[in-house]
Amino acid sequence: MVDGVRPVWYHTRKRADAVRRFSDRRGDGMFTATTPRPFVVWFTGLSGGGKSTLAHGLSQRLQARGLAHTVLDGDVLRTGLCADLGFSVADRHENIRRAGHVAKILVDAGLIVLAAFITPLEGDRRMVRELFAPGQFVEVHVDCPLAVCQRRDPKLLYQKARAGLVPAMTGLASPYERPKQPELRIPTDQWDVETSVAYLWEFVATRYAIGTTPSPARNSEGRDGVSTPRR
Ligand SMILES: Nc1ncnc2c1ncn2[C@@H]1O[C@H](COP(=O)(O)OS(=O)(=O)O)[C@@H](OP(=O)(O)O)[C@H]1O
Numbered sequence: 570m571v572d573g574v575r576p577v578w579y580h581t582r583k584r585a586d587a588v589r590r591f592s593d594r595r596g597d598g599m600f601t602a603t604t605p606r607p608f609v610v611w612f613t614g615l616s617g618g619g620k621s622t623l624a625h626g627l628s629q630r631l632q633a634r635g636l637a638h639t640v641l642d643g644d645v646l647r648t649g650l651c652a653d654l655g656f657s658v659a660d661r662h663e664n665i666r667r668a669g670h671v672a673k674i675l676v677d678a679g680l681i682v683l684a685a686f687i688t689p690l691e692g693d694r695r696m697v698r699e700l701f702a703p704g705q706f707v708e709v710h711v712d713c714p715l716a717v718c719q720r721r722d723p724k725l726l727y728q729k730a731r732a733g734l735v736p737a738m739t740g741l742a743s744p745y746e747r748p749k750q751p752e753l754r755i756p757t758d759q760w761d762v763e764t765s766v767a768y769l770w771e772f773v774a775t776r777y778a779i780g781t782t783p784s785p786a787r788n789s790e791g792r793d794g795v796s797t798p799r800r
Pocket residue numbers: 615616617620621642643644647656660661662664665685686687688689724726735736737738739
C-alpha cells in the first residue's frame with residue numbers, strides 16, 4: 570500500500586466480506602432467504618408465445634423484493650451484441666452461445682437473470698444449461714401452439730413471413746423442437762398472464778427460498794424435475 574492508496578484486491582475482498590456478512594447471517598455458508606443464490610430462468614418458445622411478457626412479470630416480482638436481476642431479451646441483444654446474426658441454424662446457435670455466456674457472467678456477478686430467447690433447438694438449450702451449476706438453471710417452456718401465436722402476431726411477423734418478407738420464421742420455415750424436460754411448462758394459450766406469472770413465481774420462490782424461511786431442502790443442488798402445470 571503506497572500513500573494510503575489501497576490495491577484493487579483490498580476493496581474487492583472488503584466488499585466480498587461485507588456481502589458475505591449480509592447474506593450469510595446464519596453463519597453456516599447458506600444464503601439467507603432474502604438473498605438467494607443467483608440463478609437463470611431461461612424462457613424458450615415460439616415468437617408471440619409470451620416469453621417477454623412472463624420475463625417482465627417475474628421481473629416485477631423480483632423488483633418488489635429488491636432482488637438484483639436483469640432481463641436479457643433476444644430482440645434486444647439482436648440490436649447490438651448479436652446484430653451481425655440472422656436466423657439460420659448456425660446463427661441462432663451463435664446467438665444462444667453468446668447470450669448464454671452473457672447470462673453466465675451476470676449470474677457469476679450475483680444477478681438473477683431472466684433470459685427470453687426462442688432457443689428452438691434442444692442441443693442449444695442443453696449447451697446453455699451446461700454453462701451453469703446444477704440447480705442454477707430453470708428452463709421454462711412457454712408453451713403456446715403455433716396457431717395461437719399466429720393469431721396473436723403482436724409484431725405482425727407471421728403475417729410478413731407468410732407474405733415471404735421474413736425468411737426462416739420459427740414454426741413456419743424453421744423448426745422449433747418441443748423441450749423434452751423443462752423445469753416448467755406454461756400453457757399460455759390456456760392461462761392468462763396473471764395466472765402464468767403466479768405459477769412461475771411459486772416455482773421460483775419455492776426453489777430459491779425467496780421470502781420464506783430457509784429449509785434443509787432448499788440447499789439441494791439437484792434438478793427438481795418437470796413441474797406439472799396445475800391451476
Ligand atoms: N425468422 C424469425 N424467426 C423468429 N423470430 C424472428 C425472425 N425474424 C425476426 N425475429 C424476431 O427475433 C426475435 C427472436 O430472436 P431470438 O434471439 O430469441 O431467436 S433465437 O433464439 O436465436 O432463435 C423474435 O422475438 P420474439 O417474438 O420475442 O420471440 C422476433 O421479434
